Amino acid sequence: MRSSSSSSTTPAKASPQALADLAVQAQTCTVCAAHLPHAPRPVLRVSPTARLLIVGQAPGRRVHETGIPWNDPSGDQLRLWLGMTREQFYDVSRIAIVPTGLCYPGTVKSSDLPPRPECAPLWHPPLRAAMPDIRLTLLIGAYAQAYYLGKRRGRTLADTVAAWRDVAPEYVPLPHPSPRNRLWFKRHPWFEAEVVPMLRERVGAALAAGDNGGARNPS
Numbered sequence: 645m646r647s648s649s650s651s652s653t654t655p656a657k658a659s660p661q662a663l664a665d666l667a668v669q670a671q672t673c674t675v676c677a678a679h680l681p682h683a684p685r686p687v688l689r690v691s692p693t694a695r696l697l698i699v700g701q702a703p704g705r706r707v708h709e710t711g712i713p714w715n716d717p718s719g720d721q722l723r724l725w726l727g728m729t730r731e732q733f734y735d736v737s738r739i740a741i742v743p744t745g746l747c748y749p750g751t752v753k754s755s756d757l758p759p760r761p762e763c764a765p766l767w768h769p770p771l772r773a774a775m776p777d778i779r780l781t782l783l784i785g786a787y788a789q790a791y792y793l794g795k796r797r798g799r800t801l802a803d804t805v806a807a808w809r810d811v812a813p814e815y816v817p818l819p820h821p822s823p824r825n826r827l828w829f830k831r832h833p834w835f836e837a838e839v840v841p842m843l844r845e846r847v848g849a850a851l852a853a854g855d856n857g858g859a860r861n862p863s
């Protein structure tokens with residue numbers, strides 16, 4: 645059963661109620677249920693006042709079980725990059741979290757499957773349109789970058805991240821903060837040295853009053 649139609653997924657205007665209605669529609673979506681390993685459990689956090697949008701890949705198993713996005717070691721690493729506590733990170737009045745695929749897509753040989761291809765075209769345009777205060781969008785991992793940047797992506801993920809100026813000021817492309825990517829971080833030391841400080845600065849500017857909500861530098 646589809647929980648949405650093309651008319652119901654397009655907000656008439658960017659109002660808090662339009663976003664609330666959309667969020668309910670997204671949270672009850674079953675469009676690709678036949679392709680998922682479990683009953684759909686869309687995981688997203690949106691608010692009409694959010695200024696930062698975080699777009700990741702798709703929920704992993706732990707996030708699927710808890711319903712809390714980035715509630716895993718990848719989320720811990722992301723918060724370290726951002727210099728945020730969990731409380732700051734989960735302040736939905738300031739930070740929206742919408743993955744490329746809203747539901748856990750399952751795993752193959754212990755690797756997460758890609759986000760379902762139906763999901764981002766269905767939910768991102770209307771949700772994004774209903775959050776007019778978003779100043780900065782973090783594109784975390786290749787799937788988010790493919791959807792939002794298309795041909796503006798580099799040849800590799802490292803190329804895309806290194807060329808962050810090409811997609812500023814709207815986006816910051818980032819690698820996935822998964823502990824599995826340790827080797828990537830080791831091979832690309834410029835990321836932690838140059839991109840992470842830029843990320844904190846730009847997130848701080850996107851959030852209120854020139855800081856990132858009182859976020860502290862954990863280092």
Ligand code: SF4
Pocket residue numbers: 670673674675676677684685686745746747760762763764766
């Ligand atoms: S992955 Fe996306 S399209 Fe598929 S059921 Fe979940 S919310 Fe709907």
